[in-house]
Amino acid sequence: MNPLLHKVSTTRFVCEPFHSDFMGQLTLNVLGNHLLNCAGEHATERGFGMARLNEEDHTWVLSRMAIEFEELPKQYESFEIDTWVESVYRLFTDRNFAIRNQEGHTIGYARTVWAMIGVQSRKPIDLLSMHEGHLSDYVYPEKPCPIEKPGRIKVSAQMPSEHFTARYSDIDINGHVNSIRYIEHVMDLFSLDYLREHPLRRFEIAYVTESYFGDTLDIYIDSKSNEHQVEIKKGNATICRCKLFFS
Template sequence: MEKLSNIGSYLFLAEPFHCDFSKRLFIGHLGNHLLNAADYHSSERGYGMDYLNTINKTWVLSRLAIEMDEMPEMYTRFNVESWVDGVMKFFTSRNFKVIGEDGIVYGYGKSVWAMIDTETRQPTDIFAIRDGLIKEYVETEHECPIEKSSRVKMGGDAELVRTIPTYYNDVDINGHINSVKYIEHVMDLWDLDWYKAHRVKRFEIAYIAESHQGDNLSFYRSENAVTDGLTDFSVRITKTNSDGEEVEVCRSRILFK
């Protein structure tokens, strides 16, 4: 297989029905574009899901941080650059840069991925795939100036905001609740009036356990001290299993400007 460049660049469009009332892209749809860029990049280089699924393996997102100076406006074409900047046995880190055709940099993303066995749902050795091919594509020089995801802290005073059921449209190709659906549900914890006065500067999410169609998801929110002039919230999402036990599935942190 021909050696490609370490960095991939993929063109997207801020479609009108993927934009909110401000005529700018929803962060959930931006998240989809980032995940698509990750898939295109890995598939072109031989270690993507199109190959992994033939050997009962897949990539799952573990952490994602998105930090944006602004969101692309409706009908704007923009590129998502994606590259791997580190690999360990069970995890790999991948960066993103969102850049307009006119050269404007909208923002950046950082992510951590695990490779799992689709039958056991357990982590699998990334270096065992095609003799560690992914190591040939590690890029450490391309700039991604945002911080990695923090360890989201939740106080004991977190408020239960809502509990929602999950359905068919919440489930992704790996059979569990779609990573981006969590983002959308978190963003729905604030109403339209809030977003008329605030915009998301930074969004972080860490995935802890899988949830599946039929699980009820509960969303707990707490407000933190102001961070660098930004309003700072933490969100914990739990599921209730068949025994009635509440299990944490992910945590999120949102900084509003």
């Protein structure tokens, strides 16, 4: 543990024009991108970033994410994201986030759940024993993250409502559809009228399997009032599941 490093790191952002939607609000995919970048930098500074892990043939895998907010940053506004590790278990670690607007008011929180796997073996790594247990050095359960943990998502729709084909812009350096693009495709299910009248308040995603360039992905939706559960499948295989709550 480096005593000069705080358990919480804070990064400042500005809501750029091309990161703003038709309402002039930060898009959820850009917010998700920022959260994951903050996670990456926090981990790297503390010795457990992707580059270091890759040397040991290990890699982080994002399993679940929940983002909940009362408002989103507006175009040209600055905002800050805190990130810290809430807990480390044998197979998973919980990393949380707080989002503050430019007045310093906390406007949202996020929770993420990560596993670590062997790059070659694809098997889970014991987080408590790796690096002589140093992963737990920065655990900070004292900082509150007052939103529900990501829960179970179950979609019962039998017929897909939409589909899309994974293209160049979807694919990351590992050859997979990147985790942020699923958020974008799910948000694209909604009309501007719906989004204008029903502000999004919570978004959850659970990643199950990877998908690849050229894959045709089917989208199944269960809607109940302002809650929508979405499943993205490739044939019979679930790629990811999402749950959206609009007010």
